[in-house]
Amino acid sequence: MSHVADTGYKKKYKEDIKKKYKLIKDMNSHFGDNMILNRRYTNLTIVDRPRQAKEREHEIMAVGWRHAEIMTERASSAITLATLYKPDKDGQTPQVVVLLGAAGIGKTMTARKIMYDWAAGELYKEKFDYVFYINCREMNLLNEQGSVADMIFKSWLNTNAPVNHILVNPEKLLFIIDGFDELRFSFGQPKDNLCTDPWQKKPMEIILSSLFRRTVVPESYLMITTRPAALEKLGQFLECSRYAEILGFSEAEREKYFHKFFGNERQAREALQFVKANEILFTMCFIPFICWIICTVLKQQLEKGENLTQTSKTVTGVYMLYLSSLVKPLSNNMKQHLHGNLRGLCSLAADGIWKQKILFEEEEIKKFGLDQENSLPLFLNENIFQKETDCECLYSFIHLSFQEFFAALLYILEEDETTTDSGIPRKDVKTLLENYGNSNNYLMLTVRFLFGLLNEERMKDLQEKFGCKCSPQIKADLLKWVQANQQTDLTLPCVHEGIYQSHQLELFHCVYEMYEEDFAVNALDHFTELKLNQNKFTQMDQRALSFCVKHCRSLESLCINPRRGLDRQKFSFSSLLISCRFCDCHLTAAYCEDLSSLLGTKQTLVDLCLAGNSLGESGVKLLCEGLKHVNCKLQKLRREDQIDSHAHSLICESVSFRLKACKLSAACCGELSSALSTNQLLTDLDLSDNQLGALGMQLLCEGLKQPNCKLQRLVFCGLLGGCCGDLSTVLSTSQSLTELDLSYNFSLGDVGVQLLCEGLKHLNCKLQVLGLEWCRLSAVSCGFLSSALSTSQTLAELNLWGTKLGDSGVRLLCEGLRHPNCKLQKILVVGAKTYSLLRSLLHPVKPETKSYSDIVEILGSHFSPKPLVIAER
Numbered sequence: 012m013s014h015v016a017d018t019g020y021k022k023k024y025k026e027d028i029k030k031k032y033k034l035i036k037d038m039n040s041h042f043g044d045n046m047i048l049n050r051r052y053t054n055l056t057i058v059d060r061p062r063q064a065k066e067r068e069h070e071i072m073a074v075g076w077r078h079a080e081i082m083t084e085r086a087s088s089a090i091t092l093a094t095l096y097k098p099d100k101d102g103q104t105p106q107v108v109v110l111l112g113a114a115g116i117g118k119t120m121t122a123r124k125i126m127y128d129w130a131a132g133e134l135y136k137e138k139f140d141y142v143f144y145i146n147c148r149e150m151n152l153l154n155e156q157g158s159v160a161d162m163i164f165k166s167w168l169n170t171n172a173p174v175n176h177i178l179v180n181p182e183k184l185l186f187i188i189d190g191f192d193e194l195r196f197s198f199g200q201p202k203d204n205l206c207t208d209p210w211q212k213k214p215m216e217i218i219l220s221s222l223f224r225r226t227v228v229p230e231s232y233l234m235i236t237t238r239p240a241a242l243e244k245l246g247q248f249l250e251c252s253r254y255a256e257i258l259g260f261s262e263a264e265r266e267k268y269f270h271k272f273f274g275n276e277r278q279a280r281e282a283l284q285f286v287k288a289n290e291i292l293f294t295m296c297f298i299p300f301i302c303w304i305i306c307t308v309l310k311q312q313l314e315k316g317e318n319l320t321q322t323s324k325t326v327t328g329v330y331m332l333y334l335s336s337l338v339k340p341l342s343n344n345m346k347q348h349l350h351g352n353l354r355g356l357c358s359l360a361a362d363g364i365w366k367q368k369i370l371f372e373e374e375e376i377k378k379f380g381l382d383q384e385n386s387l388p389l390f391l392n393e394n395i396f397q398k399e400t401d402c403e404c405l406y407s408f409i410h411l412s413f414q415e416f417f418a419a420l421l422y423i424l425e426e427d428e429t430t431t432d433s434g435i436p437r438k439d440v441k442t443l444l445e446n447y448g449n450s451n452n453y454l455m456l457t458v459r460f461l462f463g464l465l466n467e468e469r470m471k472d473l474q475e476k477f478g479c480k481c482s483p484q485i486k487a488d489l490l491k492w493v494q495a496n497q498q499t500d501l502t503l504p505c506v507h508e509g510i511y512q513s514h515q516l517e518l519f520h521c522v523y524e525m526y527e528e529d530f531a532v533n534a535l536d537h538f539t540e541l542k543l544n545q546n547k548f549t550q551m552d553q554r555a556l557s558f559c560v561k562h563c564r565s566l567e568s569l570c571i572n573p574r575r576g577l578d579r580q581k582f583s584f585s586s587l588l589i590s591c592r593f594c595d596c597h598l599t600a601a602y603c604e605d606l607s608s609l610l611g612t613k614q615t616l617v618d619l620c621l622a623g624n625s626l627g628e629s630g631v632k633l634l635c636e637g638l639k640h641v642n643c644k645l646q647k648l649r650r651e652d653q654i655d656s657h658a659h660s661l662i663c664e665s666v667s668f669r670l671k672a673c674k675l676s677a678a679c680c681g682e683l684s685s686a687l688s689t690n691q692l693l694t695d696l697d698l699s700d701n702q703l704g705a706l707g708m709q710l711l712c713e714g715l716k717q718p719n720c721k722l723q724r725l726v727f728c729g730l731l732g733g734c735c736g737d738l739s740t741v742l743s744t745s746q747s748l749t750e751l752d753l754s755y756n757f758s759l760g761d762v763g764v765q766l767l768c769e770g771l772k773h774l775n776c777k778l779q780v781l782g783l784e785w786c787r788l789s790a791v792s793c794g795f796l797s798s799a800l801s802t803s804q805t806l807a808e809l810n811l812w813g814t815k816l817g818d819s820g821v822r823l824l825c826e827g828l829r830h831p832n833c834k835l836q837k838i839l840v841v842g843a844k845t846y847s848l849l850r851s852l853l854h855p856v857k858p859e860t861k862s863y864s865d866i867v868e869i870l871g872s873h874f875s876p877k878p879l880v881i882a883e884r
Contacts (some may be wrong), residue, residue: 019410020173021140028130028170029143030666032123039757047428053123053268055117055299056082056258057110059090064370065403071369074294074409079262082297088263092125095255096138096232105253107233111242112257113409114391115300118236119555121257122189129185139232140183147190150215157218159209162186178209181230186222188233192241198223198248198520225247240404259297268299272306279561288550291412291456292329298409301333308332324554325524327463330416335476349697353477355379356391360408360417367453369414370405412456418461421468425480440485444492453608455517462489463524486530493518493534516543516552522562523555531562541569548573571596586796589615595623601629610637610645619645622671622697631670631679636685638668644692656722668693671726672700677707684714687722694747699755702729712737726782734765742770742778749777754784754810764792768799772808777807784839790820797827800835810839825852828879837880849881 033046070081098104112118116660122144128134129142143166160174177184196216205221206213209228213221218386221227223235223245237245245251260268266283286293286305296302308329312319359379363369378381381391391406408414422440440461447454463469465486473479496518514537522531541563548556560566572594591604591609603626609616626634637643645668680703687693703711708730714720722745730738730753741748753759753767765784770776793816802804827833840846 014460018494020176022559024141024167024172025130025132032127032130035120045382050274051268051271052120053260053264053271053299055121056086056089057091057252057255058085058088058258059255062479067407068369071407074290074412075504078294078297082258082261085258092128093134093233094255096135099253103252107249107251108236108253108256109242109249109251110234110236110245110253110255111239111243112236113298114238115298115409116257116259118257119189120299122187122234127189132156135185136246138183140180141177142185142187145186145188145219147188147194147684149191151193151195153215155322156212156214158206158212159218160557161212162218177527178228181228182232184228184231186233188219188222188235191237191245191822192233196220198244202226202776214700220248221336225250236508243338243404247378259304260299261297264303265293266297268296268302269306270831278310278313281319282306285309288554289326289329290319290549290551291410295410295412299840303414304333305329319883320554321339325463325526326412326551327416327460327466327469327524328526330413330460331464335472352381353479354421354424355381356419357417361416361421363414364418364457369411370407372405376406378751379769379775391516393539394823400598416460418474418697419457419464420479422461423464423481423485425482438878440488444488455522459524461485461528462521465489466525466527482702489521489525490530490534494537510713515541516556518553519559523558526558531559531854532564535559535563536565538563539565541566542568543572544572562870570594590618591616592618593624594618594620598624598626598630600633601634602625603630607633610634610643612642616645618667620667620669620675620697622669624673626670626675628676628678628682631673631675632682635682638693639689643690646688666697669695669697670701671697675701675703675707677704677710679703679705680710684710684712687711687714687720688717691717691719691721694721696722696724697726699728699752700728703727704729705731705734708734709737712741715741715748721747723747724752726752726754728753728755730756730757732760732766735763735766736758739770739823741768742767742776743773746775746777749805750780751778751780752780752782752810753786755786756781756783757787759783759786759788761789761791761795764788766794768795772802773801775802776803777805780808780810781806782810783814784810787821788814788816790817792821793820793823797823797825800824800827800833801830802832804832805833807834808834808839809835809837812839812841814841816840816845817847821848821850825849828853835879839882846881853879853881 033048035051038162066081066503070078072082092267095108095110096105109123112120118703125134126142126144129136129139135142141163143163145162160178162582163174163177164172187506190544196219197217200217200220202224204217205226206217207221207226211227218227222233233247235249269283270276271277273282286309292305296305309319326352356379359371359375359381362375362379365370373382376391391408408417423445443454443458443461447458464473465483470483471480473481496514517712522534525531541560543556556571560569566588568590569588570590570592571594573596603623606619606621612620621634624630638645675698683696683698685694698711699708710725711727715725738751751808756763764786767781771781773780788811796809800809824838828835828838836848
């Protein structure tokens with residue numbers, strides 16, 4: 012055959028291959044509804060080194076950032092499809108490549124992609140003249156004899172295929188044999204029975220065996236895809252020169268897949284946002300088949316106009332959707348098979364959970380009846396590990412969370428009389444819950460799934476779709492367990508990233524998984540206080556928290572102080588709420604609309620702390636609208652952070668509104684000033700760690716001077732000395748301001764203290780407590796303070812801790828302290844030397860006094876009506 016003719020045939024073959032493999036068909040698509048391969052296909056992470064058992068265990072258990080870290084480590088040894096037939100480090104070019112991968116990991120899709128890319132001239136262009144695809148599932152159905160030539164003819168749409176010419180250069184041929192694990196042939200034929208002639212007709216079992224054992228067209232190249240369980244069988248008659256394993260999607264590849272699957276940017280973003288909010292679910296998407304299932308389910312919901320966070324709220328709900336979706340594309344026979352193996356899967360899972368085991372041997376698979384055909388691919392992976400010189404096959408669930416899901420399912424299934432002696436682990440929910448508290452966290456997700464599966468709708472689905480009869484009476488045991496554990500302070504390691512979360516939050520996750528209002532109300536009826544400090548909340552944590560807070564009908568105090576900010580969750584609070592604190596939650600102005608509404612509707616709310624949140628001018632404006640509302644009763648019962656749970660019976664001492672470190676600007680002070688002049692209950696305002704400047708102080712003081720302003724305590728920093736003139740005027744006019752904390756105003760200086768002291772000396776000044784901690788004052792300032800002490804009729808407490816007064820400063824202070832008019836009862840100073848000098852000047856040391864190491868001592872009772880307390884930290 013001429014070169015021109017050969018080129019023409021090759022070109023025609025490639026065009027046919029491109030046409031054949033250009034389209035793919037989704038399992039749930041309608042007839043004739045196909046997808047373009049390149050619009051859906053996303054690169055997979057492929058490695059060329061075998062994993063150790065411990066590595067596989069870590070991967071099975073990891074979620075979130077840890078799983079991403081492991082995938083990144085694996086990717087460091089990643090290879091590409093283009094390099095599969097490149098020389099290895101020893102310079103040897105592999106002739107046979109075995110592409111390993113678990114069920115659903117993308118082996119067939121990869122094989123089809125290779126076919127298309129070769130035909131398009133983008134892969135193996137110079138390496139192979141022809142590439143042929145052999146589907147092992149189809150080979151099982153062929154009863155007649157055939158030959159290697161027939162396989163080539165079958166791949167060729169044109170019956171005039173130049174097979175003779177093609178076989179002249181076998182070293183330029185690649186055979187892709189997809190799905191070796193599905194072949195039902197034994198391959199145990201004697202070598203004499205194998206064929207050497209590509210035209211020789213033999214049973215298909217012999218033809219394939221001849222290809223594998225290299226007796227026919229031995230110069231050709233092979234690529235064989237298989238699940239790991241069949242690797243031992245393959246190795247008995249095939250000498251492989253390269254093994255590569257498909258690990259699945261990396262985090263970036265998952266995101267690309269979502270965008271390709273949806274094709275709609277808005278839908279893709281919404282779906283990704285939903286899946287990423289659930290770290291376990293996003294981790295699952297590293298398996299392409301699961302990723303496809305989840306995308307399919309979410310797309311169906313989005314196209315119905317449904318809200319993803321409403322229709323797929325819980326982890327259990329999403330796993331049930333996944334389980335249900337697997338049934339739809341399967342045949343009736345496969346459905347029956349799935350039902351028949353469900354109990355076995357549950358038993359294996361529970362047995363492994365109790366033994367803290369995630370890799371199972373062949374004997375255990377047989378023990379629970381899972382060694383039948385098609386038992387494994389849906390939920391179990393086969394893993395081949397090197398054990399000394401031999402290969403060992405172990406099994407695992409595709410992820411630990413699936414093992415925990417099926418373990419939980421076992422506990423709600425009613426007993427099956429026919430399987431009582433099949434080795435099912437003891438089913439005792441009370442024992443499970445008792446062990447949960449001491450389980451070092453390995454039962455956490457199992458217990459969550461247990462709650463989730465007892466949701467009425469899910470139990471109904473299990474009955475209708477799988478014929479599973481559930482035991483609803485277990486709900487009563489779970490209700491008692493939650494109620495009995497409400498008051499405990501026990502903390503457990505969190506499943507997300509090793510961060511410790513409170514026991515209360517874990518209980519909330521369990522209640523949230525069930526997602527039933529009546530159960531939640533009854534279970535959480537006695538919660539009066541919830542304090543979650545220094546926790547790293549995931550989005551699922553926040554959803555659980557929001558749901559349960561809504562149903563805590565007796566909640567009086569809520570304090571949340573996470574290490575990482577909250578995403579916007581709609582919190583609904585009980586009518587009894589007294590104290591609400593969202594500290595360092597990274598709240599933005601968007602939250603303030605809800606909080607403003609809260610101020611105007613919750614007449615029991617007496618304490619609101621928003622310290623450490625970037626509220627900004629717009630956020631403060633919204634909050635101030637709530638403060639001005641006639642129903643706003645914002646009050647604080649105590650100045651301490653701990654709120655009395657019996658606060659209803661107490662008389663309100665002050666109103667608390669804390670905006671510490673909220674990145675406020677001077678512009679915010681205009682709104683606050685207006686609120687201060689309107690709200691006659693607000694008594695406590697904390698604006699520390701905000702750079703408000705002179706203009707901010709001026710605007711704020713306009714409100715403080717208004718007759719309606721009832722503020723008793725003000726915390727302020729970022730002051731310059733010159734700003735204190737306005738503040739001094741407030742001191743001389745306000746009839747309510749009794750505490751002023753100006754600590755950490757490093758630039759206050761002598762000028763600022765002088766202006767403040769003018770206000771302190773005014774007859775109308777009612778100030779009782781003045782805080783000047785770490786204000787870097789000099790001895791000159793002590794003179795001004797001394798003069799104010801000898802004049803003020805109300806100042807009872809002065810905080811000078813962190814300020815190096817010096818001997819001269821202490822002596823000046825003592826002049827004011829000795830004055831008969833001085834009403835000071837407590838002064839706080841720093842350092843043993845300052846403490847000693849102040850004490851000796853006020854009250855000479857008695858001979859019997861051994862030391863001055865006491866932190867607090869009452870001295871100089873004859874200098875003032877009440878004894879003076881000198882405190883030194």
